[in-house]
Amino acid sequence: MRAEWHETRLLWASRPALFALLRTAALGGPVWRAPKLGWLVTDPVVARRVLNDPKHFTLLGEGGVGHLWAQVLGDYVYRIFDGPGHADLRARARDLFTDATARPLVRRVFTPALEPAVERLRAGGVVDVADLTRVLVGRMMADMLGLDLPADDERYREVFGTGEKLARLALGSAASTELPPDVIARAKAIIAGLTKNVPQAYAEASADTLLGRCRELGLSLEETSGLAALLMVAGTETAATAMTRILALLHDTGQQHLLRGESQLMYGVISEGLRVTTPAPVIGRSVSRDITVGRTRMRAGDRVLLLTHVANNRIGRFDITGPTYIPEIRQLWFGAGRHLCLGAALARAEIRHFLDAMLGNGPIQIVSRRPAKGVLIPSYAELRVTIG
Numbered sequence: 001m002r003a004e005w006h007e008t009r010l011l012w013a014s015r016p017a018l019f020a021l022l023r024t025a026a027l028g029g030p031v032w033r034a035p036k037l038g039w040l041v042t043d044p045v046v047a048r049r050v051l052n053d054p055k056h057f058t059l060l061g062e063g064g065v066g067h068l069w070a071q072v073l074g075d076y077v078y079r080i081f082d083g084p085g086h087a088d089l090r091a092r093a094r095d096l097f098t099d100a101t102a103r104p105l106v107r108r109v110f111t112p113a114l115e116p117a118v119e120r121l122r123a124g125g126v127v128d129v130a131d132l133t134r135v136l137v138g139r140m141m142a143d144m145l146g147l148d149l150p151a152d153d154e155r156y157r158e159v160f161g162t163g164e165k166l167a168r169l170a171l172g173s174a175a176s177t178e179l180p181p182d183v184i185a186r187a188k189a190i191i192a193g194l195t196k197n198v199p200q201a202y203a204e205a206s207a208d209t210l211l212g213r214c215r216e217l218g219l220s221l222e223e224t225s226g227l228a229a230l231l232m233v234a235g236t237e238t239a240a241t242a243m244t245r246i247l248a249l250l251h252d253t254g255q256q257h258l259l260r261g262e263s264q265l266m267y268g269v270i271s272e273g274l275r276v277t278t279p280a281p282v283i284g285r286s287v288s289r290d291i292t293v294g295r296t297r298m299r300a301g302d303r304v305l306l307l308t309h310v311a312n313n314r315i316g317r318f319d320i321t322g323p324t325y326i327p328e329i330r331q332l333w334f335g336a337g338r339h340l341c342l343g344a345a346l347a348r349a350e351i352r353h354f355l356d357a358m359l360g361n362g363p364i365q366i367v368s369r370r371p372a373k374g375v376l377i378p379s380y381a382e383l384r385v386t387i388g
């Protein structure tokens with residue numbers, strides 16, 4: 001109950017409108033129409049059906065994330081983020097993040113910031129893990145974008161903050177994904193700054209970096225630049241909030257104690273943590289051709305919001321001893337179908353590496369916490385822990 005209370009408070013404080021949407025939708029049926037918003041789907045099987053049906057649903061129309069990013073990144077989004085161009089890009093990017101490549105990447109990128117934090121915990125000190133995960137993800141972004149930055153954490157906080165600023169521009173897109181010209185101009189300026197090193201790194205970087213691997217896999221510079229921008233928005237706040245909130249859930253439910261000497265439970269921790277937190281709580285789509293879903297007739301042009309947070313949490317409370325595979329959900333927290341999260345292996349490796357480091361010296365105690373406000377993805381602004 002305590003864990004649920006903290007998660008609920010976090011959602012409410014971070015994004016009151018999203019909280020209201022999730023709560024209201026949970027009271028309705030599996031699929032129903034909300035004025036101004038479109039179809040709300042809370043049933044996991046229907047959500048998976050929508051995500052697996054590219055003939056009738058697209059993310060390039062009003063309501064979809066592709067529509068949002070095409071205005072900022074350019075029309076090539078229509079070519080490579082859906083349709084045949086997308087299938088071709090996914091086929092070539094399939095090996096970009098695998099479990100085998102993600103683990104050493106995470107170790108290399110995280111160690112300079114994670115080791116001092118673990119040392120501080122060992123010495124009886126307090127670590128703000130919300131800040132730490134922002135630095136870790138900022139480091140991952142900088143590495144992926146080929147940014148050549150000095151070693152101090154502050155630079156990486158800034159990189160994360162810039163990614164956050166970009167994501168914040170998407171706030172308010174629940175009602176429409178059509179962006180006003182001033183927002184487009186601001187987003188373009190942020191992306192230009194963050195991706196300024198991409199062309200050079202694409203040409204010169206070694207094959208053990210993301211940009212070097214894109215080149216080796218045969219992705220063009222245009223595809224690589226688009227992908228780099230997408231990775232930045234897709235893999236920044238989601239990964240940081242997942243790490244912090246899963247650690248908090250393990251503490252608040254007392255289940256961190258079950259993990260001692262039982263490392264095989266870690267797989268369940270990651271999937272349960274992602275199920276309960278569902279860091280991407282809503283997935284948008286646009287109906288491209290009329291279709292009947294169950295008893296519901298959806299028309300071309302309608303918007304559909306898949307409320308995966310509601311669908312995933314219908315299964316029950318956070319329990320790392322439960323089944324790690326739930327057929328109707330599978331891994332809905334990473335989406336499904338052709339747009340299934342490309343960074344899933346990387347996200348899992350990040351969470352695992354972080355939790356192993358944080359819990360490796362004994363159970364943690366949360367000293368204080370504070371939810372973030374005005375962010376796209378509900379998260380903690382501060383979560384201070386010590387070894388307890």
Ligand code: HEM
Nearest residue numbers: 231234235238239242279280333334335339341342343347
């Ligand atoms: C816990 C962390 C994460 C969660 C919960 C998550 C969730 C998702 C979801 C739900 C989608 C599908 C969106 C849709 O269908 O419209 C998605 C797509 C995507 N994610 Fe993640 N993501 C996470 C981390 C990452 C990371 C670390 C990266 C890479 C650095 C990443 C890269 C992507 C990309 C590129 C796509 C678009 C794939 C496509 O359209 O083909 N994600 N993610």
